[in-house]
Amino acid sequence: MTRTTFTPALWVTGLALILFAGTGSASDGEVTVPVPGPWGDDYSETLDDPATVDATEAFQRFRQQSMQGTSATYRSIEQILRYDAPFAERLPELADELARRADDIGTWFARETPARDGEPGALPAAWGDPEFAEYKVSYREAATELQRKVDAAEDLEDPAFQLRATEALNGVRHHCLACHDNFRRR
Ligand code: HEC
Structure with missing residues (x-):
């Protein structure tokens, strides 16, 4: 009786067949989609099968991506601010973006989509505990405070300004940590 030995080359061929199968299903709950473009037709990506991801899960994933x-x-x-990356001139647009994201956080929790049993995600308290609203408001204020400090800066490279901005950044960080401590399961 002959037996097929799975050499590394066979494994690679098999893998390539699965990856480049186009519409073929990669494994349970996944699909492989072709991603053609100017660099050729050989690219593809394996994703969770959209048919297995309901609207609640998509909402939750959107929130996670936004975070x-x-x-x-x-x-x-x-x-x-902390490590001297030479992009100080970008601080105004980055501080605006952080503040805009802080403004937007309410929409990411507009639907009640807590973590499933034992899985990481938002705790039910994010919808049940009225304090959650205060965490959001206070976080927005901290982000706005950083934005104000950056907007008021005469010289974005000035160490004294950067120290003040770092303090304001710490103020924002406090809110990330405190909210996660109370409303997020890792
Ligand atoms: C008002 C509460 C709150 C604040 C403020 C907050 N977060 Fe979150 N964050 C959450 C909750 C709740 C989750 C879990 C969401 C989920 O998995 O559905 C989360 C999840 C995350 C995640 C994980 C996302 C993933 O892929 O699972 C990251 C990263 C994150 N937050 C970063 C931040 C940072 C950085 C800040 C501050 C600049 C911040 N968060 C401020 C509540 C908050």
């Missing part, structure tokens, strides 16, 4: 975006904005400002 990730907030984090990227926050961390970019941090690179400038």
